[in-house]
Amino acid sequence: xxxxxxxxxxxxxxxxxxxxxxxxxxxxxxxxxxxxxxxxxxxxxxxxxxxxxxxxxxxxxxxxxxxxxxxxxxxxxxxxxxxxxxxxxxxxxxxxxxxxxxxxxxxxxxxxxxxxxxxxxxxxxxxxxxxxxxxxxxxxxxxxxxxxxxxxxxxxxxxxxxxxxxxxxxxxxxxxxxxxxxxxxxxxxxxxxxxxxxxxxxxxxxxxxxx
Numbered sequence: 001x002x003x004x005x006x007x008x009x010x011x012x013x014x015x016x017x018x019x020x021x022x023x024x025x026x027x028x029x030x031x032x033x034x035x036x037x038x039x040x041x042x043x044x045x046x047x048x049x050x051x052x053x054x055x056x057x058x059x060x061x062x063x064x065x066x067x068x069x070x071x072x073x074x075x076x077x078x079x080x081x082x083x084x085x086x087x088x089x090x091x092x093x094x095x096x097x098x099x100x101x102x103x104x105x106x107x108x109x110x111x112x113x114x115x116x117x118x119x120x121x122x123x124x125x126x127x128x129x130x131x132x133x134x135x136x137x138x139x140x141x142x143x144x145x146x147x148x149x150x151x152x153x154x155x156x157x158x159x160x161x162x163x164x165x166x167x168x169x170x171x172x173x174x175x176x177x178x179x180x181x182x183x184x185x186x187x188x189x190x191x192x193x194x195x196x197x198x199x200x201x202x203x204x205x206x207x208x209x210x211x
Contacts, residue, residue: 048077053085083107125194135183143211148204164188
């Protein structure tokens with residue numbers, strides 16, 4: 001009788017041992033999951049991200065922007081410039097006021113109105129300065145006076161007062177010919193002033209002062 005009882009107990013003991021083993025494995029898995037959950041909850045969140053519009057390639061000043069030249073990228077919100085554009089559609093058809101680098105984030109300040117939208121009675125006049133360093137300091141929207149000086153005059157004369165900088169186009173530095181190293185600026189001026197600028201450029205050295 002005791003032999004039969006012992007035989008019956010063996011499967012039950014094996015089943016109990018198996019259940020105990022599985023309970024231990026489940027307990028280990030549960031403990032690992034709890035640790036991972038705790039780590040995830042304690043880990044700080046990543047930096048806030050924002051969608052920004054960037055240039056697909058290097059673009060010259062004066063480029064009229066199209067969808068093929070723009071793309072939307074993700075960037076850390078704390079690293080983006082003020083006024084960054086987040087929707088490429090906002091820039092379509094706008095003209096770059098200055099050259100931009102590949103992957104550069106774009107703002108509305110990087111663009112200017114189309115050439116046909118100057119102030120009534122005004123034109124956009126090219127101004128080539130002898131001092132390229134001055135041009136490097138210019139930004140679209142700056143208001144400047146243009147001075148002309150030549151060897152015969154005792155002092156420089158203002159030939160354009162309160163001219164607004166429209167854009168600073170990229171200049172081909174390898175172009176041959178006189179004045180190749182000069183820097184070009186486009187100004188919003190009236191027609192009479194544009195004529196005076198053209199005449200002065202032929203006989204005088206032109207420079208600017210900021211207002």
